[in-house]
Amino acid sequence: MTKQGGRYASRIGPTGIMGALGLLLLLFLAACGPVIWGADASHLDVAAAQQGPSARHLLGTDSLGRDMFARVMAGARLSLILAVLATALGSAAGVLLGAFPTVLGRRGRRAWESAMNTAIAFPALLLALCVATVAGVGAKGAVLALALATAPNYARLTYTLASSVSGSDYVSAARMLGVSRARLMLRHVLPNIAEPLIVTTTLQVGGMLIALSGLSFLGLGVQPPSYDWGRLLSENVNRIYTAPAAALGPGVAIVVAGLVFNALGETAAALVRDDAASSARDARPRRFAGARRRTTAGGLPRAGTTAQQTAVPAAGPDAYALRVHDLRVLFPGPAGPVHTVRGVTLDVRHGETVGIVGESGSGKTLTAMAIAGLVPEPGQVTADRLEIAGRDPGTLRAPERRRLLGSTTAVVFQDPLSSFNPALKMGRQLTEASEAHLGLPHAEAIRLAQDRLKQVRVPSPAIRMAQYPHELSGGMRQRAMIAMGLMGKPELIIADEPTTALDVTVQEQIVRLLGRINEDTGAAVLMISHDISVVTSLCRRVVVMYAGRIVEDVAVGSLLDGPAHPYTEALLAAVPHMGNDRDQPLATIPGRPPQSLELPPGCAFAPRCRFVSDKCRGEQPPLEFRDGRRVACWHPRPPSPADRTDTTTTKAGPA
Numbered sequence: 001m002t003k004q005g006g007r008y009a010s011r012i013g014p015t016g017i018m019g020a021l022g023l024l025l026l027l028f029l030a031a032c033g034p035v036i037w038g039a040d041a042s043h044l045d046v047a048a049a050q051q052g053p054s055a056r057h058l059l060g061t062d063s064l065g066r067d068m069f070a071r072v073m074a075g076a077r078l079s080l081i082l083a084v085l086a087t088a089l090g091s092a093a094g095v096l097l098g099a100f101p102t103v104l105g106r107r108g109r110r111a112w113e114s115a116m117n118t119a120i121a122f123p124a125l126l127l128a129l130c131v132a133t134v135a136g137v138g139a140k141g142a143v144l145a146l147a148l149a150t151a152p153n154y155a156r157l158t159y160t161l162a163s164s165v166s167g168s169d170y171v172s173a174a175r176m177l178g179v180s181r182a183r184l185m186l187r188h189v190l191p192n193i194a195e196p197l198i199v200t201t202t203l204q205v206g207g208m209l210i211a212l213s214g215l216s217f218l219g220l221g222v223q224p225p226s227y228d229w230g231r232l233l234s235e236n237v238n239r240i241y242t243a244p245a246a247a248l249g250p251g252v253a254i255v256v257a258g259l260v261f262n263a264l265g266e267t268a269a270a271l272v273r274d275d276a277a278s279s280a281r282d283a284r285p286r287r288f289a290g291a292r293r294r295t296t297a298g299g300l301p302r303a304g305t306t307a308q309q310t311a312v313p314a315a316g317p318d319a320y321a322l323r324v325h326d327l328r329v330l331f332p333g334p335a336g337p338v339h340t341v342r343g344v345t346l347d348v349r350h351g352e353t354v355g356i357v358g359e360s361g362s363g364k365t366l367t368a369m370a371i372a373g374l375v376p377e378p379g380q381v382t383a384d385r386l387e388i389a390g391r392d393p394g395t396l397r398a399p400e401r402r403r404l405l406g407s408t409t410a411v412v413f414q415d416p417l418s419s420f421n422p423a424l425k426m427g428r429q430l431t432e433a434s435e436a437h438l439g440l441p442h443a444e445a446i447r448l449a450q451d452r453l454k455q456v457r458v459p460s461p462a463i464r465m466a467q468y469p470h471e472l473s474g475g476m477r478q479r480a481m482i483a484m485g486l487m488g489k490p491e492l493i494i495a496d497e498p499t500t501a502l503d504v505t506v507q508e509q510i511v512r513l514l515g516r517i518n519e520d521t522g523a524a525v526l527m528i529s530h531d532i533s534v535v536t537s538l539c540r541r542v543v544v545m546y547a548g549r550i551v552e553d554v555a556v557g558s559l560l561d562g563p564a565h566p567y568t569e570a571l572l573a574a575v576p577h578m579g580n581d582r583d584q585p586l587a588t589i590p591g592r593p594p595q596s597l598e599l600p601p602g603c604a605f606a607p608r609c610r611f612v613s614d615k616c617r618g619e620q621p622p623l624e625f626r627d628g629r630r631v632a633c634w635h636p637r638p639p640s641p642a643d644r645t646d647t648t649t650t651k652a653g654p655a
């Protein structure tokens with residue numbers, strides 16, 4: 001037995017072993033029951049009618065003298081086949097129905113949810129009885145009725161599971177590569193929800209067997225001369241006090257078979273739970289694993305409000321990899337709309353490296369996700385202008401938009417593990433977009449993927465492509481994610497905290513890799529980080545965000561000479577460096593960033609700023625171009641450090 005096989009066997013436990021043995025017995029009965037006992041089961045012997053148990057007739061005989069034991073054994077085949085058939089039909093219809101909303105818009109999904117909730121609220125057995133009566137009394141009608149009655153439950157389960165998976169980074173990554181909705185569902189969502197669906201289906205077979213027996217018992221299922229356990233029970237139940245064995249035989253068979261399927265389902269569920277727990281343990285060192293990321297569908301910007309901020313200096317129309325003017329993202333909330341990104345204007349030239357920095361919650365990620373069309377619902381995105389590589393994705397039809405984003409933009413997410421589909425090998429994920437968009441033959445797509453992996457210095461690309469994401473180290477996965485972005489010809493690489501989940505040495509390698517790709521391919525890089533020192537090591541320009549707005553946009557050289565916004569100054573002062581006096585506590589920024597719902601009327605940084613004036617509290621400063629940078633402050637700091645005497649930071653005392 002392999003190591004893996006041994007590990008599973010040791011985790012199956014007594015319930016699983018009983019279930020497995022029971023399943024073998026049921027399979028044997030289904031395959032051989034009618035062959036071995038079929039003749040006895042239908043042999044009429046009126047002289048021996050209605051006998052009690054004896055050595056010849058273990059369970060006695062029925063009213064026509066047929067051997068009840070033989071009938072119970074031979075009846076197993078029809079009982080089991082009908083239960084499996086009804087479960088298969090119900091689950092297949094339910095999964096299809098549950099996957100359907102993924103191709104619907106928001107309104108369509110709402111209507112679907114209401115329809116499903118109504119269908120689920122209707123009692124399943126009552127529905128089955130109605131359908132069985134309408135579809136015709138008999139085995140076919142009973143199977144159809146029960147399949148129809150269980151489909152809505154499956155549909156809702158599939159929908160709920162699919163919705164949770166669609167929020168994961170790897171689905172966003174695949175969406176970003178332009179993978180169509182149907183393909184997303186088939187290759188990325190369904191394989192990852194298969195386990196709970198299989199567990200539910202196994203449990204369902206037992207329930208279905210009991211329900212079908214119930215319909216046969218009521219005379220709505222299997223009709224004579226055919227018989228299943230429910231039918232046998234119904235024919236002999238009137239003798240329960242005189243010859244109980246004849247009635248108890250089929251009853252016990254139903255209960256035992258139900259228990260076998262329950263034991264199998266429970267064992268499968270326990271194995272799935274164990275696997276989930278061990279993957280969670282494996283993932284623990286990745287600091288933010290699972291805490292992220294609200295990126296699923298979400299609209300692309302529509303033209304909306306007027307620009308309120310000063311754009312960066314003019315350049316030719318072809319000079320930009322990205323142009324975004326007055327970008328806004330809001331989420332409807334119980335206390336009114338929550339404005340999370342509030343009028344961001346940002347142009348990135350071809351080949352430029354721009355870093356977005358700011359504390360947690362400043363709107364960095366949502367800005368990037370809005371650009372990539374990945375803001376989760378119910379987020380609403382508007383912009384005066386949004387162009388990637390000179391084209392506005394908002395004006396394109398869905399397939400063209402997918403193609404544009406998939407071929408011109410690459411997104412590197414924070415957690416390299418959650419960015420890949422755990423159910424697919426690396427090779428399939430890397431080649432997917434180029435096969436779908438560029439129409440490359442499979443062999444060529446594989447060659448391209450291997451080239452790209454080499455380009456990002458992943459050793460032995462052919463071996464890596466045959467592995468699953470969890471078999472690669474964190475740094476290697478992040479390189480592979482970058483390679484995946486390079487499968488097209490990206491003009492813009494959006495890297496959302498690409499190093500946060502990695503250890504320090506690997507962080508440095510990834511930052512260097514992004515720099516090299518920028519030089520080699522000329523792709524612009526938009527790097528998001530809360531660590532200003534990581535950004536300055538890669539980027540030539542730094543955009544500082546606070547409370548959903550840009551407060552300073554400055555070249556790295558000028559920034560190191562001296563920041564203009566007190567918030568930028570405070571961020572820089574809070575970076576620990578080798579020159580720090582170890583006896584002194586680290587500098588921190590006093591106070592905390594405002595919540596999106598409680599933004600002050602004036603400058604959002606005012607409550608934490610040492611240079612605050614009445615004007616700051618009352619009026620929001622516009623983002624204005626001055627001294628070669630953009631800054632939103634009523635009291636910008638002098639450009640030269642020599643002119644400064646104050647600091648906005650305080651020293652954190654020892655705990």
Ligand SMILES: Nc1ncnc2c1ncn2[C@@H]1O[C@H](COP(=O)(O)OP(=O)(O)OP(=O)(O)O)[C@@H](O)[C@H]1O
Binds near residue numbers: 338359360363376596
């Ligand atoms: N799906 C959502 N629904 C409602 N509010 C959201 C949603 N996603 C983000 N926000 C809010 O929007 C604001 C900006 O979030 P965003 O993730 O862009 O911040 P960030 O600067 O990237 O922070 P971090 O570094 O922690 O990721 C936060 O206040 C956050 O709570």
